[in-house]
Amino acid sequence: MVNTATAARVPPATPQRFPPAANDGAGARIEVQGVSHWFAQRGQGGAGASEAARLQVIEALDLEIAAGEFVALLGPSGCGKSSLLRLVAGLEPASAGQLLQDGKPITDPDPSRIVVFQDPTLFPWRSVRDNVALGLQARGLLKTQGHRVDEALALVGLEAFARALPHELSGGMAQRVALARALVNDPRLLVLDEPLGKLDSLTRLTMQTELVALWQRQGFSALLVTHDVEEALFMAQRVVVFSERPARIREVLVNDLPYPRHRGDPRLAELRRQALALLGLGDSW
Numbered sequence: 001m002v003n004t005a006t007a008a009r010v011p012p013a014t015p016q017r018f019p020p021a022a023n024d025g026a027g028a029r030i031e032v033q034g035v036s037h038w039f040a041q042r043g044q045g046g047a048g049a050s051e052a053a054r055l056q057v058i059e060a061l062d063l064e065i066a067a068g069e070f071v072a073l074l075g076p077s078g079c080g081k082s083s084l085l086r087l088v089a090g091l092e093p094a095s096a097g098q099l100l101q102d103g104k105p106i107t108d109p110d111p112s113r114i115v116v117f118q119d120p121t122l123f124p125w126r127s128v129r130d131n132v133a134l135g136l137q138a139r140g141l142l143k144t145q146g147h148r149v150d151e152a153l154a155l156v157g158l159e160a161f162a163r164a165l166p167h168e169l170s171g172g173m174a175q176r177v178a179l180a181r182a183l184v185n186d187p188r189l190l191v192l193d194e195p196l197g198k199l200d201s202l203t204r205l206t207m208q209t210e211l212v213a214l215w216q217r218q219g220f221s222a223l224l225v226t227h228d229v230e231e232a233l234f235m236a237q238r239v240v241v242f243s244e245r246p247a248r249i250r251e252v253l254v255n256d257l258p259y260p261r262h263r264g265d266p267r268l269a270e271l272r273r274q275a276l277a278l279l280g281l282g283d284s285w
């Protein structure tokens with residue numbers, strides 16, 4: 001599956017070369033207002049499950065993502081981070097409270113909010129180009145807006161691989177295709193659920209930089225879940241640190257370092273120390 005020889009020939013994406021985004025840099029403003037969420041536990045009843053049979057994953061959460069902001073979520077495993085992403089994406093309704101996009105309730109999935117998961121989940125029989133075209137095709141926009149497929153591939157530096165099949169790609173290239181598949185929709189919010197989690201560490205560092213460049217270039221808002229403290233601090237403007245389940249905000253770390261950032265910046269080291277302490281990992285790391 002991973003073709004490192006081919007991967008080595010792929011230049012880093014250079015988003016600066018391409019025309020302005022159609023959304024004119026207008027990222028979505030997201031408001032999470034008094035949101036609580038719980039699941040019925042397996043084998044203990046469905047919609048009518050009693051309090052005791054419910055697993056509460058989010059508790060009375062208030063959070064705002066400003067238009068065009070990059071926010072990352074950190075927290076203990078299983079605390080409810082991905083559950084929150086699913087609510088923001090509109091993949092399921094919150095048990096209590098409300099979520100708003102630009103002042104309007106989020107009730108369903110919408111092409112203005114695209115989720116990128118850890119696994120690129122490409123259709124193996126479709127070319128890179130045809131995988132990226134899926135969103136436009138599903139909405140009947142391919143004939144009139146097909147040029148956006150090429151623009152999205154160019155944004156992630158994969159123009160030369162448009163005809164390749166997924167098995168010919170490295171892990172990093174496949175994840176870039178997943179990003180292009182998201183970008184073709186010109187999203188106002190990119191919801192990133194550990195999107196770099198399966199990549200080798202060097203590719204991961206490269207793609208962190210590329211993702212930040214795409215975010216700066218395209219102007220969407222970004223909400224990232226990651227287990228990697230450095231990744232969160234390197235990429236985001238604010239890092240929300242959650243408690244153990246049910247997720248409550250323990251602290252919001254503000255990183256006002258300008259971009260492009262330097263990984264050796266002492267401010268990043270200080271924020272890392274704070275984040276690890278908040279996650280209960282102390283100074284010994």
Ligand SMILES: Nc1ncnc2c1ncn2[C@@H]1O[C@H](COP(=O)(O)OP(=O)(O)OP(=O)(O)O)[C@@H](O)[C@H]1O
Nearest residue numbers: 039040055057075076077078079080081082083084
């Ligand atoms: N559809 C579901 N039905 C029942 N329980 C669920 C469902 N989805 C998630 N959970 C449970 O909710 C809790 C929170 O899960 P979630 O995936 O949101 O956590 P997370 O913080 O993203 O975890 P991780 O960091 O390990 O990915 C977990 O205990 C999980 O088992």
